[in-house]
Every structure is written in C-alpha cells, then in structure tokens.
Amino acid sequence: MKKKRLMAPGPTPVPPESLLAMAQPAFHHRTATFKELFGEVNQGLKYVFQTTNPVLTFASSGTGAMEGAVANTLCAGDTVLVVRGGKFGERWAEICESYGVNVVPIDVEWGDAVEPNKIADELKKNRDIKAVFATLCETSTAVLTDIGAIGAVVRDTDALLIVDAISALCADDLRTDDWGVDVAVAGSQKGLMTPPGLAFVSLSDRARKAMERSTLPKYYFSFRKALASLEKTDTPYTPAVPLVVALLNSLRMIRQETIESVLERHGRLARAARAGVEAMGLELFSRSPANTVTAITVPAGVDGVKLIGALEKEYGITLAGGQEKLKGKIIRIAHLGYCDDLDLLSALAPIEMAVNKLGHPIELGAGVAAAERVLAEG
Amino acid sequence: MKKKRLMAPGPTPVPPESLLAMAQPAFHHRTATFKELFGEVNQGLKYVFQTTNPVLTFASSGTGAMEGAVANTLCAGDTVLVVRGGKFGERWAEICESYGVNVVPIDVEWGDAVEPNKIADELKKNRDIKAVFATLCETSTAVLTDIGAIGAVVRDTDALLIVDAISALCADDLRTDDWGVDVAVAGSQKGLMTPPGLAFVSLSDRARKAMERSTLPKYYFSFRKALASLEKTDTPYTPAVPLVVALLNSLRMIRQETIESVLERHGRLARAARAGVEAMGLELFSRSPANTVTAITVPAGVDGVKLIGALEKEYGITLAGGQEKLKGKIIRIAHLGYCDDLDLLSALAPIEMAVNKLGHPIELGAGVAAAERVLAEG
Numbered sequence: 001m002k003k004k005r006l007m008a009p010g011p012t013p014v015p016p017e018s019l020l021a022m023a024q025p026a027f028h029h030r031t032a033t034f035k036e037l038f039g040e041v042n043q044g045l046k047y048v049f050q051t052t053n054p055v056l057t058f059a060s061s062g063t064g065a066m067e068g069a070v071a072n073t074l075c076a077g078d079t080v081l082v083v084r085g086g087k088f089g090e091r092w093a094e095i096c097e098s099y100g101v102n103v104v105p106i107d108v109e110w111g112d113a114v115e116p117n118k119i120a121d122e123l124k125k126n127r128d129i130k131a132v133f134a135t136l137c138e139t140s141t142a143v144l145t146d147i148g149a150i151g152a153v154v155r156d157t158d159a160l161l162i163v164d165a166i167s168a169l170c171a172d173d174l175r176t177d178d179w180g181v182d183v184a185v186a187g188s189q190k191g192l193m194t195p196p197g198l199a200f201v202s203l204s205d206r207a208r209k210a211m212e213r214s215t216l217p218k219y220y221f222s223f224r225k226a227l228a229s230l231e232k233t234d235t236p237y238t239p240a241v242p243l244v245v246a247l248l249n250s251l252r253m254i255r256q257e258t259i260e261s262v263l264e265r266h267g268r269l270a271r272a273a274r275a276g277v278e279a280m281g282l283e284l285f286s287r288s289p290a291n292t293v294t295a296i297t298v299p300a301g302v303d304g305v306k307l308i309g310a311l312e313k314e315y316g317i318t319l320a321g322g323q324e325k326l327k328g329k330i331i332r333i334a335h336l337g338y339c340d341d342l343d344l345l346s347a348l349a350p351i352e353m354a355v356n357k358l359g360h361p362i363e364l365g366a367g368v369a370a371a372e373r374v375l376a377e378g
Numbered sequence: 379m380k381k382k383r384l385m386a387p388g389p390t391p392v393p394p395e396s397l398l399a400m401a402q403p404a405f406h407h408r409t410a411t412f413k414e415l416f417g418e419v420n421q422g423l424k425y426v427f428q429t430t431n432p433v434l435t436f437a438s439s440g441t442g443a444m445e446g447a448v449a450n451t452l453c454a455g456d457t458v459l460v461v462r463g464g465k466f467g468e469r470w471a472e473i474c475e476s477y478g479v480n481v482v483p484i485d486v487e488w489g490d491a492v493e494p495n496k497i498a499d500e501l502k503k504n505r506d507i508k509a510v511f512a513t514l515c516e517t518s519t520a521v522l523t524d525i526g527a528i529g530a531v532v533r534d535t536d537a538l539l540i541v542d543a544i545s546a547l548c549a550d551d552l553r554t555d556d557w558g559v560d561v562a563v564a565g566s567q568k569g570l571m572t573p574p575g576l577a578f579v580s581l582s583d584r585a586r587k588a589m590e591r592s593t594l595p596k597y598y599f600s601f602r603k604a605l606a607s608l609e610k611t612d613t614p615y616t617p618a619v620p621l622v623v624a625l626l627n628s629l630r631m632i633r634q635e636t637i638e639s640v641l642e643r644h645g646r647l648a649r650a651a652r653a654g655v656e657a658m659g660l661e662l663f664s665r666s667p668a669n670t671v672t673a674i675t676v677p678a679g680v681d682g683v684k685l686i687g688a689l690e691k692e693y694g695i696t697l698a699g700g701q702e703k704l705k706g707k708i709i710r711i712a713h714l715g716y717c718d719d720l721d722l723l724s725a726l727a728p729i730e731m732a733v734n735k736l737g738h739p740i741e742l743g744a745g746v747a748a749a750e751r752v753l754a755e756g
Contacts (some may be wrong), residue, residue, distance in 0.1 A: 006404055011619060014404045022620060023397040025382065026389050026573060028696050059575045060438045061615035064598040071595075099595045189616060195404060197437045197575050197618025217449075217477045217595065220442040237439035238567060240575030240618065241389060242400060318406045 002316035007347045009139045009167050009293045009320055009334035011189040011196045018194060018249040022242035029241055035233045037248050042230065044251030048169060048192070048259055049184060049202045051176035056201045056226040059240040062166035062187030065199035067095050068221030069162050069183045073210040076100035078130040081122050081159070083114045086140035087323050088164055092133040099216050104129070110141050110326065111295075113288035116149040123157050130210075131160040131182075137168035140323045142286040142295035142332060144172055151179035160210055166190060166199075170254065171266040171292040171336050182207040188243060191266070191292070193250040193337040197243045203227070250338075266291040269335035269344050272374040276348040279370030280355070280362045285330045293320075293334045296351070299360045304328040307354055314357075315350035341375045380694035385725050387517045387545050387671045387698055387712035389567040389574045396572060396627040400620035407619055413611045415626050420608065422629030426547060426570070426637055427562060427580045429554035434579045434604040437618040440544035440565030443577035445473050446599030447540050447561045451588040454478035456508040459500050459537070461492045464518035465701050466542055470511040477594050482507070488519050488704065489673075491666035494527040501535050508588075509538040509560075515546035518701045520664040520673035520710060522550055529557035538588055544568060544577075548632065549644040549670040549714050560585040566621060569644070569670070571628040571715040575621045581605070628716075644669040647713035647722050650752040654726040657748030658733070658740045663708045671698075671712045674729070677738045682706040685732055692735075693728035719753045 085108030170191030189196035270291040285295035298304035423433040463486030548569030567574035648669035663673035676682035
C-alpha cells in the first residue's frame with residue numbers, strides 16, 4: 001500500500017469535510033440558502049484578504065481574475081510596470097501585452113526578489129505609469145516579494161498596485177489595506193484549502209476609480225457587473241455552487257484557527273522545511289524564500305524530473321518540479337493550506353531516501369531531524 | 379417533511395454518484411490519472427456534441443465560453459447577425475458590442491422562433507457578415523430555434539454559425555457537424571448533469587481558420603492555447619478537477635443510456651409537460667416549444683412571483699419564474715438532465731394545487747392525468 005500525498009503548490013489537499021460538503025444535493029443559486037452562505041463566504045474572504053474592500057468571486061482559474069484585473073482598470077496604450085522574476089510575473093506581462101498595454105518590465109533573476117528601489121526609480125522616471133504589477137509569492141521560484149515595501153513606494157503615485165496573491169494567500173502575509181494593495185488576486189486551490197475553479201479579486205477605492213476610465217473590452221470578468229451583483233450577495237453568472245460550499249467550510253476552519261495562527265503555521269512549516277533541506281546538504285533555490293513553497297536546487301548529477309517521478313512512484317507523494325527554464329533543476333515542496341507538521345516530515349523523509357537512491361549521498365534522517373528541531377520549538 | 383426538488387433550468391440535479399465522485403481526495407492535474415480521465419471526458423463531449431471537432435473545456439460559467447467564441451473568431455469593426463428573442467440572444471449582442479463588433483440584430487418577439495428566411499435575407503443583403511449568432515434553446519422563453527435550417531442557410535456563405543447550446547445540449551438535438559455549426563457553446567450544469575463551473579466549446583475547421591484572422595484581445599479564454607493543451611489532453615490553466623471528475627461520471631451515464639435515448643427521454647418529458655399544462659387549461663408561452671424547458675403563461679389574476687414562492691415554500695420544489703420583461707408572467711419547468719417521468723409528475727401536481735390555491739381554478743389531477751397518458755405511450 002502506498003497512500004497518495006499531495007504537496008504541490010496547487011491544487012492542494014482539501015479537508016474531507018469540505019470535500020463532502022460538495023456532495024450535498026444541487027440547489028439553486030438565486031435563493032435565500034445560497035445568499036446566506038455566499039454572504040458568509042464574502043465576509044470570510046475579506047477576513048483572509050485583511051481588507052474592508054469588496055472581494056469578488058469568479059468561476060474560473062486564478063488566471064481569469066488576473067486578466068480581469070488588467071481589462072477592468074486599464075486602457076490600450078497605457079504604460080505599466082511589471083515585475084518579472086518567474087513564470088507568474090511573466091504572465092502579468094503577457095496579459096497586459098494581449099490587451100495592448102505597454103509593459104515596462106523590471107526583470108529579476110529567477111530566485112531573487114525585486115528591490116523596491118527599482119520600482120521607485122521607474123515610477124520617478126515615468127510619471128504616467130498607470131499600474132505596478134507584482135507577485136506576492138512567485139510560485140515558480142518560491143520567491144517572496146516585499147509587497148509592503150512596494151506599497152510604500154507606489155502609495156504616493158497615481159499608479160495602482162496590482163498583486164497576484166494566488167498561491168500565497170493565507171501562507172505569506174497579505175495586508176491588503178495596510179500595504180495599499182489596490183487589486184489583489186487569489187485562487188481557491190491553494191491556501192484556501194478548496195478545489196480549483198474559483199478566483200477572487202479585492203478592489204480598493206482607487207481601483208474602482210480606475211475602472212471608470214478603463215476602456216478595454218470585458219464581459220464575463222466585468223468587475224462593474226460583479227460589484228453590482230455583490231451588493232445583492234449574488235454573482236452575475238451562475239456560480240460554481242459546490243466549490244462555494246466547500247470554500248465556506250474551509251473559510252470557517254481558517255476563522256476558527258485565526259488568520260494569524262494560519263500564517264504562523266505556514267511560517268513554522270517553511271522554517272522547518274528550509275532547516276531540513278540545509279541539513280540534507282542541499283541548497284535552497286530562492287534567495288527570498290516564501291512560506292508558501294520551498295524550492296530545492298537539485299544537486300549536480302541528479303535529474304530533477306526523475307526525482308519527482310521517483311517520489312511519486314516509490315512513495316506516492318506529489319511534489320512539483322521546476323517550470324520552463326528551471327525544469328529538472330529544482331523541486332518544490334508546498335507546505336500550503338491543509339498541511340501540518342507531520343505532513344511536512346512526510347515530505348522531507350522521502351526526499352532524503354529518493355535523492356540517495358539516485359546517487360547523491362544524504363545522511364538518512366538528517367533533514368527530518370533538523371525539521372523536528374524547528375517544529376519542537378513550537 | 380418537505381423534500382427539496384430542483385427543476386429550474388440550471389443548475390439541475392446532479393446524480394448522487396457524480397456528487398460523491400467529487401468527494402475523492404484532491405489530486406494533481408498534471409498527472410497520468412488526470413490525463414486518462416480528461417481524455418475520456420473529451421471523447422464523451424464529442425459524443426454529446428455529435429461532432430468530430432475538438433471540444434474545449436474551461437473553468438467558467440457558460441457565459442465565459444460565449445465571450446471566448448466572440449473574442450477568438452472576430453475583429454473589432456466586424457459585422458455579425460444576432461438573433462435576439464430573449465435574454466440569452468441579447469447576451470450574444472451585448473458581448474459582441476463590448477468588443478466593438480457591429481451587431482445587426484434580428485429581433486424576434488419573445489416566445490417566437492426566428493424564421494431562417496430572415497437570416498438568409500440579411501446574409502444576401504450584406505456579404506461581409508462574419509458570423510451568425512443563435513441560441514438553440516432560448517431558456518428565457520423556452521423557444522427552440524431550428525439550427526438545422528439556419529445551418530443550411532449559413533453553410534453557403536463565408537459567415538460562421540455560432541450557437542449557444544448551453545441549456546439545450548442533451549435535451550434538444552444538436553447535430554453540430556451535420557448542421558454545420560462552427561462554434562457550439564455548452565455548460566456543465568444543464569443536460570450534462572454536472573454542477574456549474576465548466577463551459578465547453580466545439581470548433582469546426584472554419585472556426586479555427588477564423589481564429590487566425592481574429593485580433594480581439596483574449597488570454598484566459600484563448601482558444602489557440604486551449605487547443606494546443608487539448609492536444610496533450612491538458613488545459614492551459616488549472617482545471618476545476620472535481621467538476622471534471624463529476625462530469626466523467628455523468629458522461630458515462632449518458633453514454634450508457636445513449637445520446638439518442640437521452641434526447642428521446644427529454645422529448646417525451648416535454649410532450650408530457652405540454653399535454654399536462656394544456657389539460658390544466660393553462661397556456662404554453664412558447665410558440666416553438668423546446669424539450670429543455672416548458673414555459674407556462676401565468677393565468678390572469680395570479681401573480682407569477684407569488685406562485686414560484688408558494689411552490690418553493692409549500693411543496694419544496696424550485697421552478698423558475700420569468701426573467702426581465704417576463705418577470706411574474708411565466709413560470710418555467712425544466713425537465714432537464716437528471717429527470718425522469720415521475721420527477722415530471724412531481725412538478726405538475728404542485729402546480730395544479732398551487733395555482734388553485736392562488737385563486738385560479740384547475741381540476742386537480744387533470745394535468746397529471748394528461749401527462750401520464752403521454753408517458754404511458756412510451
């Protein structure tokens with residue numbers, strides 16, 4: 001017997017109670033029953049986004065809401081800054097370019113975090129920049145971006161701060177209001193412990209103001225329509241009801257644990273993961289490690305694709321490999337969402353065994369021991 | 379005790395087996411497990427669309443795929459014909475207008491079906507029309523459109539035929555290939571007996587050709603990217619895995635019943651519904667009644683909104699009222715998807731009782747008896 005264990009950065013495991021909640025008989029969404037649960041979901045989303053702004057819910061992957069963030073706040077010909085330090089930063093740029101928005105890229109070595117100064121410099125150089133796009137946790141490199149510092153820089157300009165928090169929400173701190181994040185985008189299948197298929201967008205007053213001048217085409221992802229429906233605890237188009245039901249249960253679990261404790265749990269798991277990796281004699285890939293996901297540089301002589309395959313086949317554990325230019329070069333452990341201390345140890349142990357088996361010597365148990373020491377500190 | 383019964387035109391009831399399939403532990407979508415089930419889903423979708431064309435799957439409501447159909451095949455400034463005979467025909471026009479596409483509307487009285495001649499006339503008048511938009515079942519009026527006849531008219535022109543089959547797929551016949559439908563759009567939460575949150579699009583060779591000249595902006599709903607992923611039995615962005623799992627089970631049920639039998643079942647239920655309504659002395663609203671949904675004109679002196687409320691409150695049955703200008707004027711019974719003979723009788727009986735109670739006399743049992751006679755014919 002090999003149990004299946006899922007520790008990739010999304011979709012993440014869903015609590016059985018949330019899974020089973022989806023199995024209740026179908027019901028209509030234009031009813032008091034749905035309004036009541038959707039109302040609670042909307043409050044829960046504000047709680048995890050740490051915002052008093054409205055948070056919209058769409059039936060889509062996170063990318064759909066990213067597109068909405070561009071199409072609803074900008075015009076063709078606008079100029080924006082995009083931090084590109086991985087696959088998801090690049091996605092912001094691609095979306096903007098698809099809509100005829102001029103992208104001034106701030107390119108960052110994969111594995112590094114952007115220096116907020118660079119954003120300040122560009123904003124000084126070009127007073128007409130309409131938005132700054134960043135990524136809270138760049139999942140492809142496990143890099144955490146200092147959104148608080150970027151917010152401090154952007155706050156005094158007319159530019160919007162638009163943040164992809166899809167993987168990081170609930171794992172790395174996102175102080176939407178305190179940091180002046182105008183648009184934050186998230187997805188259901190990460191820290192929110194819900195299956196994939198829902199995307200979320202918070203909108204500040206400044207973002208809602210920008211919507212008024214935006215002339216880019218939009219329909220399904222129209223924030224104006226979604227805001228009008230939200231006023232009536234509704235959605236413009238049929239919501240993905242079972243996913244909303246699962247989300248309600250998972251949000252209740254987060255509320256019960258409190259967002260502060262949830263964030264601290266992710267911090268502890270990430271510190272333990274990093275200590276474990278270093279005790280194995282392996283290298284962390286990210287120079288600004290996130291609490292969402294930990295990336296390990298695959299040691300010379302080991303094929304990262306084979307390693308991921310062996311972990312899956314021999315131990316039943318799904319981790320993530322590298323994407324695009326990092327394919328085969330890193331592996332990524334997501335200690336994300338419905339994940340506790342022993343889950344983390346269950347990810348470190350097979351890495352020790354599998355890397356050894358692929359010819360790179362690791363003292364068995366060394367990583368687990370180091371992680372235990374961090375976890376034991378509490 | 380009052381059991382809940384759902385007979386609105388979407389979301390529709392989901393078989394318990396499909397609901398429970400969603401409760402299985404989360405698993406990753408870039409795996410052999412997902413590829414195998416998604417491959418079977420893709421084959422099943424072709425089967426129900428009656429097409430050899432590729433059928434794309436998106437995590438979204440049906441409206442998202444409608445937007446994709448516009449954004450992927452047209453350019454700003456193009457001219458198109460849109461049949462507008464209800465809320466959903468109007469939606470095609472709204473989407474086109476959002477993208478700067480010129481709409482030549484073919485307006486049809488709500489309750490009537492378009493005459494294919496009118497489309498032929500417009501196509502002759504304007505050789506530069508790039509697409510004809512129609513709705514297989516206009517859910518807001520319960521009107522069936524003769525897509526076969528429209529296909530025969532459009533086939534000899536350079537225009538694409540783009541059809542909203544969201545509510546009607548599996549309930550009213552859609553011969554995508556035989557009728558020359560270039561783009562057909564569907565949703566999971568209707569005849570496919572799956573929860574809301576997935577949308578589907580079939581693309582003919584002509585549609586894929588049109589994609590090459592389209593310059594409208596798109597990203598999440600990019601058909602080009604979705605087609606490239608489909609080649610690898612994959613999706614460009616994280617799919618809504620549990621909904622795909624539920625869909626697989628429901629598609630297997632449809633295959634087992636066969637699409638011909640599924641369509642005949644919907645035909646029989648619709649005939650029985652219509653006979654029942656007429657035997658109650660009530661009037662059918664649609665002059666071209668669909669097999670997806672039956673619309674009843676609320677008799678003078680009865681408030682349709684109150685009637686829907688009473689049916690819900692007294693009998694636990696969810697039917698749909700009228701939308702927009704039909705609010706309060708019609709009620710709609712969806713005999714759609716996971717619905718059998720006795721479900722239909724369970725919808726007619728409370729209508730008899732509730733209409734009576736609201737002051738319009740109906741001979742109790744008359745509608746049910748007439749429906750039984752149709753059903754007994756087999």
